[in-house]
Amino acid sequence: MQQLTQKLGSGEMAIQELPFPQVGKGQVLVRNHYSIISGGTEGSTVSAARKSLIGKAKERPQQVKQVFDTLRAQGPVQTYRAVVKKLDAYSSLGYSSAGKVIAIGEGVTEFKIGDKVACAGAGYANHAEVVSVPVNLCVKLSESADLKHAAYNTLGSIAMQGVRQADLRVGETCVVIGLGLLGYISSLLLKASGVNVIGIDIALGSVELALQHKIVDEAYVRDTPCIETKIQQATSGIGADAVIIAAATDSLDPINVAGAVARKKGTVVVLGAVPTGFERDPYWYRKELELKMACSYGPGRYDFEYEEKGVDYPVAYVRWTEKRNMEAFQRLIEKGLVDLEYLTTHEFDFDDAPQAFDLVASKSEHFVGIALKYDVHKVISREPVVVNEGPTLGKVSISFIGVGSYAQSNLLPNIPASPDVARIGVLANTGATSKRVAERFKFSFCSDSEADLLSERTNTLFIATRHDSHAEFVIKGLKADKHIFVEKPLCLTEEELEQITTLYLAGGRSLMVGFNRRFSPLTSDLKEKVGSAPMAMIYRVNAGSVPKDTWIQDVELGGGRIIGEACHFIDLLTFICGSLPSTISAIAVPDAHGLNDTVTLSIQFKNGSTGVIAYFSNGSRDLTKEYIEVYSGGVTAIIQDFKELKVYGNGKPYKNKLVSQNKGQSEMVGAFVSSLLSSSECPISYQDIYAATKASFMSLRSLQNGSIPYDVLAL
Template structure:
């Protein structure tokens, strides 16, 4: 199927063939009939992509700071890879569409094949022939609905949320500043609610359009003489009960103008992208105005549980969620309480989408809404897309499931090019990523379904997906007699671990977890010096805070930071002392969200060694992230952030300092592939992986019991 994509680096916009989306749990697959171009949001994205690197940097100072931080901590190679991954990626465009359901995922009961639906969400409701959308980002429509109008779904819900934030009553007055798509939709919704609407815009054409189509009761250009006086006249001298700013500008004029025309104790709602640094006097302070923000489509936006898991908010407590806002907007259209036919000033066939965006960027003629129309009679298949002319196989034939930032920065670049090693297939959540990774790293195809990967071609699989899918892919790999490398953690449930143990016992294939730190060159120096035997170890991690709503913190998806990251450090101590963990005790610092990501862990090992892991999310960002010390038989080693090593013993301390941080990713991939080619063995013993995984589970158990020691059965 085809999708419109753009490269952030070059600004090149193309319609290209990408893999058909998977029908995942809680998702529906939709064949688009129409999608709507948002001139504001998408137009600015396209304009930014077409600018030079300096121009991009000026528009994104925060991202420039992140790049500089990465350069300082990880060095130029990793920074370059991270930046190029962003610049070279195929970025999907679009976030508002309507069409017909063609597939229904597991757990879906409210939709069925053939339903007409309207969809929302960046990354979901794309400009593409086929899209896959979570259930809470789609609404069911009447069978006879005008799908072109229904495709304004996202824009309508955003406008609806702005109106709700204004909280107006029948007979009150609202001024809309900015009469683009959002402004005119908000005005239509307000008029349907019995509110008097005054529209203001810097464009005379936009004002005339709004007046002509009876969108506003009074239309004014911003610079027209007596604009403020006319607003006060129509409001009997009081001023507007509310002002909704639907403009997009870097100017402070909209926020200050809103203060001037609002009544005392009135509300100002920011719906568009405008600065809010208003002048305190004479209006905002003296009128005691209330400033409110409208968050996109409404409650549920940016909530992983709501958008991805489909967990709804109870209606008695949250009356208007983003999905219910969409429903309300579609009902206004269906019952003809608002007429938005006039908004679509241009319609392009999907294959002409780049021309439509040229119109948006160049503003070669006046426009409001631009609709893309799709060929609904076109047949689509789920065949893998061939991306390489060579289909030869070698001793190791590697496929990837999941290929995000970590895989593209640390795994894929380190797979050797040789006749013995061939790259077969790539499967990711988004077809754009699959296609780009397959092209860039010379894979034979990008897949559209798992069966493409678990075929007779693949004998070695890399899994770099979200944590909740790791165990199932490891099991599938073993069941298909495929060697598997899985990014940590191995699994999120103890029952999954038992299933993996059983499967591994019956199949002589390698299971490797991406515990890269043990492969670092500086780690190898420590190992050479200290060997094995009783030792005392301290590993301090200045991990930094991660928001509660990040998927890593979600226990079902990411497993939390103990299973998701602390396992790295358990493995490190295990490798350094040369024996397995047998007892664990852990206590966490209480926090408001119960994240357990600031904690102290004490581990005892088979050979008598002890290790302390101090994992802290509450430290200063200016401090290095990782610091390790080991003490044994009169010697001490200090490793600072995998850049500097000092070993103290008899005589003068030995020192080694690297130009760039090296956590061993390259060496790990080389060791994994080299081991398979040499003798079919993994560089990390499976017993180590099992013990580390069990110890990670034991950490969580100990935290629950207030720090009691938990024994680990090996």
């Protein structure tokens, strides 16, 4: 299928042949008939991408700061990779479309194949022939629905949330500042509600269109003399009951004009992207005005549980969610109460989408709504997309499932360049990511089908997906007789661990988990210096806080931070002392959300060694992340953030300082591939993998049962 993409670095825009997006649990696959270009949001995105690097830096100072933070923490190599990945990625455009359902994901009951639907959401309702959308960002339409009008779904729900925030009654007056697409739709919704509407815009053409089609009752160009007096006259001296700012500007003028034209105790709603540093006197303070923000489509927006997992809010407590806003907007269109026909000032075939965006960026002529029309009679192939002509087979033939930031920065760049190593296929959630990764790292094809990657062409599978799918893909890979490299954690439940263990022991393939820290040069150096006597180890991790509503903290999706991350540190202590854990206990500092991510793990190892993992989410970000101390036989060794090793004892202190941080990712990938090439044992024994995974489960059990120690039963 084809999709419009743009590179942030060069601004290059193209229609690409890509694999279908993945249809996850609670999602529907939709063939677009129309999508709408937002001149404001998308126009600014496209314009920013076309600027020079200096121009981009000036526009996004926060991201520049992040680059320097990464440079300080991880060094130039990782920083360079992160920047290149960002600049060279194929970015998706679009967030409002309509079409027909062609497939449904697990757990979906409210849609069926063939349904007409309207779709919303950046990253979902893209300018593409086929999109995959969560059920709470998709609404069913009637059979008679006009899909071009329905494609305004996202813009309509954004405008509706602004109108709801204004909380107006029949006969009241609202001033709409900014007569672009959002301003027009807001005005139409207000008029359909029996509200008097006065529009203001800096462009005469926008004002004339609004008056011509009676979108507003009155409208003025911003520089109209005595504009405040005119609005006072139009409202019988009362002023506007509410003001909706639908403009996009860096100027303070809209917020100050809103204060001037609003009545005393009135409401100002910020719908567009404007600064809010209003002048306190004479209007805002003396009128006791109320400022409200309209958050996109409405309640549920940016809520992971609602949007990603499909958990709805009870209607008795949240009457108008983002999905219910979308449904209400579609009903108004269907009943003819909101007429969008004249808002589509331009229509382009999807093949001509780059020219449509040239119009948006250049503003060479007046436009409001720009619709992209798709050829729905065209046959769309689901065959793998061939990217590079290269060796189809090698002694090690690698495919990747999941190619997010970590994989692109730490796994893919470290695959050895060897004639014996073939790069076969790539599969990611989005076709744009799959295609770009396949191009950049020289894989033969990208696909949306697991079967293509589990075929006989692949003998080695790298899995770098979200945590909740690790076990699923490991099991599928082992059943397909593949060597497996999986990012940590191996799995999220004890049942999954036992199922994987049974399959692994029954087969003859390697299974490796991405416990990279044991491969760091500093770890190897430390292990040599401290020897193998029973030792006491302290591992402090200044992990930093992660919001409760991210997938990492979700027990079902990420496993929480103990299972998702602490397994790393359990493995490293296991490697350093050369012995498996025998018992583990855990105690956590209470937190408001019950996340248990400021936790101390105490481990007893079979050879008498002890280890303490102090995993803290409540520390300062100015402190380095990882600090390790090892005490053994009169020797003390310290690793500082995998940049420096110091060893005390036996004479003059030993010091090994690296130019930049090295957590062993390159060495780990190299060791794994080398073991396959030489048909030798996996670099990490399955006993160690099993023990680290089991210990993370037992630490959770300890937390749940008063911090009592639990045995870590060996394989």
